[in-house]
Amino acid sequence: MEYTRRLPHIQPLEATFFITVRLHGSIPNHIIAALQEEHQEQLRKYQGNEVATYNQHKRYFAAFDSTLDTPLNGPYWLAQPDIAKIVTDSLHFLSSDSVTILAFCVMSNHVHIVLYKNESSVPLQTILQRFKRFTARNANILLNRQGAFWQAESYDHVVRNTTELKRIIHYTLTNPVKAGMVENWNDWPYSYVNEGFL
Numbered sequence: 001m002e003y004t005r006r007l008p009h010i011q012p013l014e015a016t017f018f019i020t021v022r023l024h025g026s027i028p029n030h031i032i033a034a035l036q037e038e039h040q041e042q043l044r045k046y047q048g049n050e051v052a053t054y055n056q057h058k059r060y061f062a063a064f065d066s067t068l069d070t071p072l073n074g075p076y077w078l079a080q081p082d083i084a085k086i087v088t089d090s091l092h093f094l095s096s097d098s099v100t101i102l103a104f105c106v107m108s109n110h111v112h113i114v115l116y117k118n119e120s121s122v123p124l125q126t127i128l129q130r131f132k133r134f135t136a137r138n139a140n141i142l143l144n145r146q147g148a149f150w151q152a153e154s155y156d157h158v159v160r161n162t163t164e165l166k167r168i169i170h171y172t173l174t175n176p177v178k179a180g181m182v183e184n185w186n187d188w189p190y191s192y193v194n195e196g197f198l
Contacts, residue, residue: 013119016102016159018168020065021132022110024148026074027067035063061155068110069179077149079108083139084190087111090135091192094127102197103169105176106190112172114165128154169197 039060046052077083084106091113095101098121102114117124136149159165176188185191 012158014117016114016116016165017124018155018157018159018172019113019115019124019128020061020110020155021113021128022068022151022154023075023077024151026072026109026151027064028072028074031067031072035060035067038063057157061157064155065110065175068107069175074109076108077139077143078106078111078190080142081189082142086138086142087135088190088192090131094131096121098122099127101192101194102165103172103193104191105172105188107175107179112175114159114169114172124156166197169193 039056042056042059043053046056078087087106088104091101091104091111094115098118100116102116104111104113115127117127121127132150139149140146157168159168173185173188173191173193176182176191177185182188
């Protein structure tokens with residue numbers, strides 16, 4: 001459970017996933033290195049303690065997410081309504097008989113996605129590759145630019161149970177509130193939650 005080029009680490013045939021993708025260059029390399037070094041140091045301390053290790057993974061993700069919500073030098077292309085629409089439309093398009101989008105939130109430089117895939121679905125990595133390829137191509141056309149749009153590394157986590165799922169959906173929807181963008185999560189125009197979780 002970390003930012004990695006090999007996504008996902010564990011992929012059950014049928015599962016719910018929490019995923020965060022971010023724009024290329026949205027976190028400076030020296031900050032990533034510092035976060036990873038601290039994370040590895042803490043994991044060594046907790047070796048053999050499954051609960052403490054799991055909680056450290058959560059802290060590690062929270063540190064990344066907090067950094068993304070802090071103004072730095074990275075691009076903020078997703079703040080442009082036309083670009084955000086490409087991403088939201090593409091996420092809705094992912095829903096099918098084998099994939100259900102439970103929630104998402106498009107922020108200025110990253111996207112949180114909660115999705116369920118059943119055993120007949122293509123692998124999660126394929127789903128995300130298609131999503132990234134389509135959105136990057138169309139966003140770059142609008143931006144009149146070339147080059148990497150999304151960071152290759154993503155965050156993935158298999159959701160363990162219903163309690164955790166509710167917490168993650170709440171976390172996803174309230175990201176704009178935490179970042180000071182809106183007072184109520186449902187005022188954010190680039191969020192979605194499946195009606196079964198309202």
